[in-house]
Amino acid sequence: xxxxxxxxxxxxxxxxxxxxxxxxxxxxxxxxxxxxxxxxxxxxxxxxxxxxxxxxxxxxxxxxxxxxxxxxxxxxxxxxxxxxxxxxxxxxxxxxxxxxxxxxxxxxxxxxxxxxxxxxxxxxxxxxxxxxxxxxxxx
Amino acid sequence: xxxxxxxxxxxxxxxxxxxxxxxxxxxxxxxxxxxxxxxxxxxxxxxxxxxxxxxxxxxxxxxxxxxxxxxxxxxxxxxxxxxxxxxxxxxxxxxxxxxxxxxxxxxxxxxxxxxxxxxxxxxxxxxxxxxxxxxxxxx
DNA sequence: TGTCTTTGGTCAGTCTCTCTGATTAAAGTA
DNA sequence: TACTTTAATCAGAGAGACTGACCAAAGACA
Numbered sequence: 001x002x003x004x005x006x007x008x009x010x011x012x013x014x015x016x017x018x019x020x021x022x023x024x025x026x027x028x029x030x031x032x033x034x035x036x037x038x039x040x041x042x043x044x045x046x047x048x049x050x051x052x053x054x055x056x057x058x059x060x061x062x063x064x065x066x067x068x069x070x071x072x073x074x075x076x077x078x079x080x081x082x083x084x085x086x087x088x089x090x091x092x093x094x095x096x097x098x099x100x101x102x103x104x105x106x107x108x109x110x111x112x113x114x115x116x117x118x119x120x121x122x123x124x125x126x127x128x129x130x131x132x133x134x135x136x137x138x139x
Numbered sequence: 140x141x142x143x144x145x146x147x148x149x150x151x152x153x154x155x156x157x158x159x160x161x162x163x164x165x166x167x168x169x170x171x172x173x174x175x176x177x178x179x180x181x182x183x184x185x186x187x188x189x190x191x192x193x194x195x196x197x198x199x200x201x202x203x204x205x206x207x208x209x210x211x212x213x214x215x216x217x218x219x220x221x222x223x224x225x226x227x228x229x230x231x232x233x234x235x236x237x238x239x240x241x242x243x244x245x246x247x248x249x250x251x252x253x254x255x256x257x258x259x260x261x262x263x264x265x266x267x268x269x270x271x272x273x274x275x276x277x278x
Numbered sequence: 279t280g281t282c283t284t285t286g287g288t289c290a291g292t293c294t295c296t297c298t299g300a301t302t303a304a305a306g307t308a
Numbered sequence: 309t310a311c312t313t314t315a316a317t318c319a320g321a322g323a324g325a326c327t328g329a330c331c332a333a334a335g336a337c338a
Contacts, residue, residue, distance in 0.1 A: 002244055003251075004153035005177075006267040007146050012194070013274035014143035032324060038144075048286055055151065058287065060325055067323095084286045084333045105141055112142075116269045123259065124266040128145040130255045135152035171295060187315060199296050201317070206294095223304040223315045 014108055021104035027097045029073065036064045037073060037094060044087030046079065053138040068094075153247055160243035166236045168212065175203045176212060176233060183226030185218065192277040207233075 019031055029037065039045065039053045051061035065088055068074045073094040079085035113121045132139060158170055168176065178184065178192045190200035204227055207213045212233040218224035252260045271278060 001268065001271075003248055003264070003267075004150060004157060004244065006264065006271065007150035007153065010267065010270045010274040011143060011146035011150050014146065018143060030323075046286070056324090057326065059289090059327090062288070063324075079286090082286075082334075086287080105143065109142055111273065112270060115273050116266055120262065120266045120269070123262040124270075125142070125145065127255055127259045127263040127266075128142075128149065129140065130259070131149045131251060132140075132145065134250070134254050135149040169294075185315075186317095195295090196297065197316070198298085198318090202295075218315090221305075221315075223302095225316080 010112075014105070017108060018101050018104045022097050022100050025097065025100045027073075027094075027100070028071065029068070029097075033064050033068050033073075036061060037068060037090065040074060040088055040090050042090075044077065044079075044089040046085050046087060048085075050088060055137070073097075149251075153244070156247060157240050157243045161236050161239050164236065164239045166212075166233075166239070167210065168207070168236075172203050172207050172212075175200060176207055176229065179213060179227055179229050181229075183216065183218075183228040185224050185226060187224075189227060194276070212236075 015031060019029075019034060022029065022034070036050055036054050039050055047061055047065060048058055050065070051058040054061060056064075065074060065076070069076060072091060074088050074090055076086045076088055079087045109121070116124075154170060158168075158173060161168065161173070175189055175193050178189055186200055186204060187197055189204070190197040193200060195203075204213060204215070208215060211230060213227050213229055215225045215227055218226045248260070255263075
């Protein structure tokens with residue numbers, strides 16, 4: 001079984017479940033919006049940086065931030081350090097979604113640990129974190 | 140770091156690289172088309188089954204198969220066992236892409252093994268295969 | 279200082295993928 | 309035979325992603 005598919009299947013499961021949990025709690029965001037939202041730094045992040053880290057064009061990132069802004073999950077404030085730039089910041093409303101997402105993630109991890117064991121779960125994490133070094137173009 | 144993102148990042152890397160390799164070899168398929176094509180059984184597969192295993196609606200699967208058919212990568216033949224159904228089969232042309240994809244996958248795995256070591260790579264595979272039991276809705 | 283290049287972001291247009299809803303036709307069932 | 313289910317398609321719409329063109333501020337430098 002190919003390594004891409006092996007990674008894809010559990011990843012899809014996590015994305016689906018976390019999004020479903022967040023939606024069920026009343027936060028109406030899409031997967032694409034969530035992927036951008038997730039990458040907004042507590043101190044605010046420039047659009048260019050968001051685009052780069054989410055691996056989409058700045059037009060796409062801008063489109064998604066527009067929607068998140070309309071829905072009240074982020075706001076754009078001028079960047080004091082650069083007159084051209086604006087910082088995307090998460091609002092209080094969006095911050096309330098974080099514990100919902102984290103709770104579902106914890107639930108998933110617990111189920112997985114139940115199925116494959118604590119030791120293997122730790123090994124999985126370790127291997128994936130190391131792979132991030134060579135597969136995360138943003139890092 | 141959340142387990143979803145940890146899975147997502149290397150998965151994206153694999154998908155990008157394999158697709159780029161296949162494209163570079165002259166096979167013009169998209170990621171979505173590839174995801175369907177990958178799931179066609181050597182003996183042929185019904186559209187409904189493809190849709191289910193790729194986790195899309197049958198309309199979407201049908202749309203992608205249409206494109207793959209136009210490009211000459213699959214053909215639809217009547218299903219001898221069911222007058223309503225047709226079997227999607229891969230053509231010789233598509234079969235030629237398989238070794239290209241496999242070669243890139245092997246290259247990726249070798250690089251990863253180089254970075255995290257043989258032992259951790261085996262552990263990663265084992266954990267992911269076990270997780271498939273509980274996260275692959277098709278299995 | 280004034281020009282040139284780079285960088286952050288937007289506008290316009292298009293394409294691909296995905297969905298929902300409705301429909302057709304063959305199979306299976308009572 | 310009539311009813312229900314299943315395999316697939318048609319029609320229409322929305323989301324998300326891209327390329328290309330553009331503007332304005334910042335940085336570099338002669």
